[in-house]
Amino acid sequence: MQETPLDQAARTVLSRYAVVGPQANIVALGNRGGFSGARLWSVRTEADAFCLKAWPPGDPSPDRLRWIHHLMRLARNQGLPFVPAVSETRGRSTSVHHAGRLWELTTWMPGAANFHADSTAEKLRAACAAVAHLHRVWARVDPLAGPCPAVQRRYERAREWLEWTEGGWQPPLDQSPAPELPPWTARAWTLLPAGVRYVSRVLQPWIDRRLPLQPCLCDVWHDHVLFTNNEVTGLIDYGAVKIDHVAVDLARLLGSMIADDTVLRDIGLRAYGQLRPLSPEEQELVVHLDRTGTIIGMANWLKWLYRDRKRFDDYQAVAARLADLVQRVERWSVSA
Known part of the structure; x- marks a missing residue:
């Protein structure tokens, strides 16, 4: 399947993260069932798995996203492993502004949203x-x-x-x-x-x-x-x-x-x-x-x-x- 401009933008964004090498396997996931206008990619290296997210154009603001990332990191640091870890770029930022959007890279979380299929x-x-x-x-x-x-x-x-x-x-x-x-x-x-x-x-x-x-x-x-x-x-x-x-x-x-x-x-x-x-x-x-x-x-x-x-x-x-x-x-x- 031919890459879209947003897929190409995703590769450019990933090049700013040291945790992701050029051989990473990248799979576009679309909106993953959401309605916000965000786009997601699965990113897999030999050692780790990540989720790359392109936020909707213009939302959130950089300040708001920094606040969200601060809260997520606080939760991880307090021992909550079910909260995704936020990755930093080579420039020590938790987000990238590119192609009119803010982007973030977090750990891919294991498990399935299967409560309705297997409710206990x-x-x-x-x-x-x-x-x-x-x-x-x-x-x-x-x-x-x-x-x-x-x-x-x-x-x-x-x-x-x-x-x-x-x-x-x-x-x-x-x-x-x-x-x-x-x-x-x-x-x-x-x-x-x-x-x-x-x-x-x-x-x-x-x-x-x-x-x-x-x-x-x-x-x-x-x-x-x-x-x-x-x-x-x-x-x-x-x-x-x-x-x-x-x-x-x-x-x-x-x-x-x-x-x-x-x-x-x-x-x-x-x-x-x-x-x-x-x-x-x-x-x-x-x-x-x-x-x-x-x-x-x-x-x-x-x-x-x-x-x-x-x-x-x-x-x-x-x-x-x-x-x-x-x-x-x-x-x-x-x-x-």
């Missing part, structure tokens, strides 16, 4: 414990107190959605960019009027509530947790890291892994709480962020597809992600 309570405990270990390390980085940013993001998106729809906007479902989408976008559109009002009602009491804040992953979900047997051997993709409350990570993780299974959710929360205790208030927030995040996820997809007119590489994957959200909300029968 042991795996769920291990996943929640891994996140708790990471949170404990990151809690030492400029701890803050204030309103939960995840609550504010969801509440603002609900307000924005109501403003658009009450002003007459509706998605042109007959102009979908792919035939896989209309069955799910139509069902999402039907669910959202009651769903968005539910978001506003549930989150309103939390808007100004002060909570402990710290760096959080903010997008840790099923496909980002790699297992070898029942052990977490990889926690990948740090692109969404921001200051938030730890409940946002538990909500995303548990919602993606066990959906609405309350027995397994309690098992996961107990495993997490053994390492980083959760107050009853924080456990309640996990449930609220999971449910409201699922509803706002539907609104986001309709916004991206029909208002922003964003384009995606794999619309089957988009339809599958939207289907998961729609089917969860339909099971709840959220009332206005």
Whole structure:
């Protein structure tokens, strides 16, 4: 297969890393199922395996990426082997700016994101414990107190959605960019009027509530947790890291892994709480962020597809992600 300009750029970037020689085997992986616009390559030498990542053009900023890398290195230095190690260039930088993008090289993490294919309570405990270990390390980085940013993001998106729809906007479902989408976008559109009002009602009491804040992953979900047997051997993709409350990570993780299974959710929360205790208030927030995040996820997809007119590489994957959200909300029968 002929190399693309981005593949050629990847080889140029790799030449700046001493850990990768000219004989390395490089395999393009595309977006690996993601939607951010990042591109990935598998890089294998005789001794090691790496993941080369080209971040989306213009995002993140160099300062933000340095901060992310600082957090990852802090976690590795504190003995968390499931966090990828960030490689340095010959010039001692953890990133390269080339071809209009920032690039990074990290260790290739072993394991598979196979919880759904082989779900056990042991795996769920291990996943929640891994996140708790990471949170404990990151809690030492400029701890803050204030309103939960995840609550504010969801509440603002609900307000924005109501403003658009009450002003007459509706998605042109007959102009979908792919035939896989209309069955799910139509069902999402039907669910959202009651769903968005539910978001506003549930989150309103939390808007100004002060909570402990710290760096959080903010997008840790099923496909980002790699297992070898029942052990977490990889926690990948740090692109969404921001200051938030730890409940946002538990909500995303548990919602993606066990959906609405309350027995397994309690098992996961107990495993997490053994390492980083959760107050009853924080456990309640996990449930609220999971449910409201699922509803706002539907609104986001309709916004991206029909208002922003964003384009995606794999619309089957988009339809599958939207289907998961729609089917969860339909099971709840959220009332206005």
